[in-house]
Structure formats: structure tokens, C-alpha cells
Amino acid sequence: MNILIISCWYPSDENPAQGMFVHEHAKAMTAAGMRVRVLHFNTYPSSDIYRRDVYSEEKDGITVYHVxxxxxxxxxxxxxxxxxxNRLxxxxxxxxxEFSPDLLHAHVVFQAGILARRMSRIFGIPYVITEHWSGLDWFSKAFYMPVRQARRAYRDAAGVSVVSGFLAGRMREYMRVDRDIEIIPNVVDTELFAPALANDVHVKSSAATAPENEEQVNMLCVTSFGKGRKVTKRPELLVAALVLMPDDEKKKYHITIAGAGEGLEAFKKLVDENNLSSRVVMAGFTPPEKLAEMMRHADVLPI
Known part of the structure; x- marks a missing residue:
């Protein structure tokens, strides 16, 4: 089967961490014997009034078309x-x-699902939607958002899946989705992301530079510093907690922050202003292989 993935969320030079799970989904499809292409489109802040970049690249053997x-x-x-x-x-x-898709697979209804419905009608190719988005509550109430078009996209899709039962409930509550919804969790490489064995020697994360301390608690926070409408992770609260601690207690904690985005520099400034650079280390964007190793050697994963 030939599948064309359509998504606003996908790793790119502008945001290498965005939509990594969509890329993992594409890799899993390829491993299952399907032929896959990706059409990634998005808009980005710039000093330009309008500039469009259209190009393609190979990523892990998958052809990705960027708009x-x-x-x-x-x-x-x-x-x-x-x-x-028109651009799509x-x-x-x-x-x-060069590719004849049998199916369009949209990730997230806004705008990928909405536009997949249009591409389906124009080119005569069925489409499905996989929903990942936790923002359906505010989206459904925003007068300027294409809510009716999104509901039609869910209604007319050949199939709809979602990554959790919780999100399925929100789709029914806020988007009035009255059809079968398949719950398919995000793809995870369970061989790579496996816990450390009990008899493994506990080694500190290679991203951390903490001094040797048997009582030390090594924390790993995986987050995003993208400046979105709604913040779902609050790494600055870890900094605030350290600030409240007495010095002898503060020394027991070492925090590694894995993540990138527009807000990273502001977070670094917050750490420096509170003299916590010895307690909080920024690992930046971290590839999956490195991240899995860091997770195995952390004591706590605050989420």
C-alpha cells in the first residue's frame, strides 16, 4: 500500500523536535512493508512579510516534501x-x-485533516485522520477557527484514530465526533526505550555534569520550549522549587533539561539569574538513542 502522510507537525530545520512521533509512525509503516511519503506544511515566524520554501529531502529513507x-x-x-x-x-x-498514494493519512485535524479532506476530493484518494492534539477544547470555542470544517473532516474520513482514550473523549465532547474512533497509542521503540536492569551499575546521565554524591537525585525533564498558546509542561517550576530550598537541600538535586525551541534562551536566563547553572543543565534537542540512555540513568522523570 502507498500512503501519503499529511501533517503540520514534522521534524524540520526550524523545529527538529516537532512531530517526532509522526516520523516514528512513518518509519513503522515503512518497516511493515508500506511505501510512504510525507507532505509537511507549516507557517513560521519571520521578519519577512511572506517567503515560501518548497523542497524535499530523504529522512531515514523516507521522502519528505516540505512546504x-x-x-x-x-x-x-x-x-x-x-x-x-493552493500550495498543497x-x-x-x-x-x-513519482508516487501514487492509495491513502492520505492526516495527523491532527487542524489544518492537516481539513486539507486532507480537500485533497481527497480533488484527487479522488481516501483519507484517514490520526488525532494527537490536546487543544480541541479551546479550538472548538474559538470563533475564528474552522471548527465546522474540522467536524466535516472527521465525519467524511474513511477512518479516525486517536492516540489515547482521553483524547477520544475530548473529540466526542468538544468536536461532536459521532462515529467509531480507533485508539492506537503512539509508536514507541520498546527495545530502545527500555528500563535499566536492577543489577545495572547506576551511571549518571552523560548530559549531566553533576559531582559525585551518593545522596544526589538525578532528574531528567523532557520538554519543549516552543512558544505556543498553551503551555503543557512547566520546567520553570523546577527552577522555582530549587530557589525555595535551603542550600544544603538544593545540593541533593541535579536536573537535566532535554528540549529545544524559541523559549530555551529565556529559560537559560532564568537559570542563570537564580545562580542555578550548577544544578540545572540544558541538553538541548536530544536524539532518541541518547534520550533513552539518559532516561535509564535518571532517578526521576518529572512530567
Missing amino acids: QIHSRFHKAVLLMKNHLE VLAMDTILE
């Missing part, structure tokens, strides 16, 4: 469905020259 729009009005551009539709039609014309 990236850089603009100081990037949020408004993301709402311009007709404009995005052009990209589809290019893809169809």
Missing part, C-alpha cells in the same frame, strides 16, 4: 485555508509525478 511559509503574519497565514490548499495542490502535483 514552509515564513511570515511576520504566520498565524494569520495558517488560517488561510484557500491559500494553503501544487505540492500534490509534484508528488504524483
